[in-house]
Each structure stands twice: as C-alpha cells, then as structure tokens.
Amino acid sequence: EAGVTQFPSHSVIEKGQTVTLRCDPISxxxxxxxxxxxxxxxIKFLLHFVKESKQDESGMPNNRFLAERTGGxxxxxxxxxxxxxxxxxxxCASSQAPGQGIGAGELFFGEGSRLTVL
Amino acid sequence: AQSVTQPDIHITVSEGASLELRCNYSYGATPYLFWYVQSPGQGLQLLLKYFSGDTLVQGIKGFEAEFKRSQSSFNLRKPSVHWSDAAEYFCAVGAKIYNQGGKLIFGQGTELSVKP
Incomplete structure (x- = not known):
C-alpha cells in the first residue's frame, strides 16, 4: 500500500512568486x-480536512495560504x-478514522515538501 | 498555553548505550501523548502512543515511554541504541476530543547522533 506522497520534495522560489504543494493521502x-x-x-498544525471539507483551519498563518481538497x-x-x-x-498526514482518539487510527505522515523562498 | 518542551536539541550516545529523551508538556488536561521519529529522507513515523491505562507503553524498534502525570512528562527510552536509531525524535500531544485528536502540538525535536 502506498504511503502519503508529497511533491515537490523541494521547491526554491523568489519572494512574491507562487508555489503549490500537493499531497496524496493514503487511499x-x-x-x-x-x-x-x-x-x-x-512542527505546527495548519489545517484539517475531512473529505473535501475544512474541519479546522485555525493554524493557517494568513490569507496568502490556500488549501483545497477537491473531491476529497x-x-x-x-x-x-x-x-x-x-x-x-x-x-501532510492522513488518517482513516477521526483524529487520534481511542478507536481511531494513527496519523501517517509524508516525507514533507521543503520550501525555500529567496 | 498548551506546549511541549523537549529540552535537549541534540544528543550523542555511543552504540549499545542506553538512551533517554525528555519530554514535558503543558496542557489543560491529560492529553494523548505520542513519540514520532524522522529518519533522513523519511516521513514522520509513529514510535508509540499513550491514550490511557498502563503508564509504561511499548513501541516499535525496542522503544518505550513512561507517562508521569505528576511531572507532566513522557520520556522516551531505549536500553541499547543501534546506529540505525540516529534520527530526529518528536514528542507530541493531542486533544482527547472527538475529531480533534489529529491536531497535534509538537515539541522542537531532539536530534540523536550515534557514535560507533
């Protein structure tokens, strides 16, 4: 079974440019x-999706960050x-069951995407 | 404020020696407690977790951790370190609230180096 996949693994951009990071969770x-x-x-929490809906986005730093999960x-x-x-x-991390509570599944993390802004 | 403190940023131990990584937390109530490990080029991997019950929990790769409520601590131990244990270790806490348990608070991490 494939794990959580993230890409790019490393992105170097200049200040003012746009970058899009992608995460493929475990099926x-x-x-x-x-x-x-x-x-x-x-490591700080940014947000949590349940299927395509944002459950909690309290950790998003500001409105320059936009997360989407089309089709869940x-x-x-x-x-x-x-x-x-x-x-x-x-x-990025994914889990099958809600959160980490009793009876719930653990979080599976990807390798991460390193972003360097020059 | 809720927080997790790992006082040791970097630890070096000799192969075969015992290991203890410290973790203290500040939280409103007893949270769920976790230790994760990140090896070079890998994602974060769950070593062990404490939800309730026995305060000494066993994990993968020969690791164990002990929850001490009075000290708000959850220290990670291993009796004999192997060179492959060199990695960065993260302590984390999560809320005992339905559907919020995945919102973890992490410590700053402890990087472990192993001398041959």
Whole structure:
C-alpha cells in the first residue's frame, strides 16, 4: 500500500512568486492534515480536512495560504505571494478514522515538501 | 498555553548505550501523548502512543515511554541504541476530543547522533 506522497520534495522560489504543494493521502483516508516546520522551530498544525471539507483551519498563518481538497482525494496548498518567512518544511498526514482518539487510527505522515523562498 | 518542551536539541550516545529523551508538556488536561521519529529522507513515523491505562507503553524498534502525570512528562527510552536509531525524535500531544485528536502540538525535536 502506498504511503502519503508529497511533491515537490523541494521547491526554491523568489519572494512574491507562487508555489503549490500537493499531497496524496493514503487511499481511503478521509482525514488529511497539513503541518509546517519553520527552520529550528517545532512542527505546527495548519489545517484539517475531512473529505473535501475544512474541519479546522485555525493554524493557517494568513490569507496568502490556500488549501483545497477537491473531491476529497488529494490536497493542494498554495502560497501566493510567497514571503521569506514561509520557508520551511510542509508536512501532510492522513488518517482513516477521526483524529487520534481511542478507536481511531494513527496519523501517517509524508516525507514533507521543503520550501525555500529567496 | 498548551506546549511541549523537549529540552535537549541534540544528543550523542555511543552504540549499545542506553538512551533517554525528555519530554514535558503543558496542557489543560491529560492529553494523548505520542513519540514520532524522522529518519533522513523519511516521513514522520509513529514510535508509540499513550491514550490511557498502563503508564509504561511499548513501541516499535525496542522503544518505550513512561507517562508521569505528576511531572507532566513522557520520556522516551531505549536500553541499547543501534546506529540505525540516529534520527530526529518528536514528542507530541493531542486533544482527547472527538475529531480533534489529529491536531497535534509538537515539541522542537531532539536530534540523536550515534557514535560507533
């Protein structure tokens, strides 16, 4: 069974440009999460999809970030326009059952997409 | 504020030596507790988790962790480290609320180096 797939693995762009990151969750996983790790900091939650709906987007930094999950399958995270502070590693995770509660499934993480904004 | 603290940014141990990675959390109530590992070029992998019950939990790759409520700690241990354990380790907590358990709060990570 394929794991969570993210691409690109690394993207280098200039300030003001647009970047779109993609995440393909494990097939059949309704829950999809985006996290971000800025250099030297902790991994932080960005948002949570349940199928195609945004369950929680409280971690999104600002309106330059747009996440979509059309059809409840893969998800994209667009940053437009990118700023220097957006540099970091963006992780995607998926789970079959809701969250991590008792009886629920664990989160499966992708390898991350490293974004460098110059 | 809710937070997770991993006081050691980088630890070096000799192969075969024992290992303990520290994790303390600040949370309104006892959360779910996790340890993840990220090896070079890999995604985050769940090592073990604590939901309730026995405070000593066993995980994969010979790791275990002990939950101590009085100390708000969830330290990770391994009796004998192997060179392949070199990686970055993350402690995380999640809410015991339906459909919010996947919204994890992570510590800053501890990078483990293993000397031959």
């Amino acid at each position: 059949g996983h309704d829950n999809l999460y985006w996290y971000r790790r800025v250099m030297g900091k902790e 399958t893969y998800s994209t995270l667009k940053v437009q326009p990118a700023e220097l502070e957006d540099s970091g590693v963006y992780f």
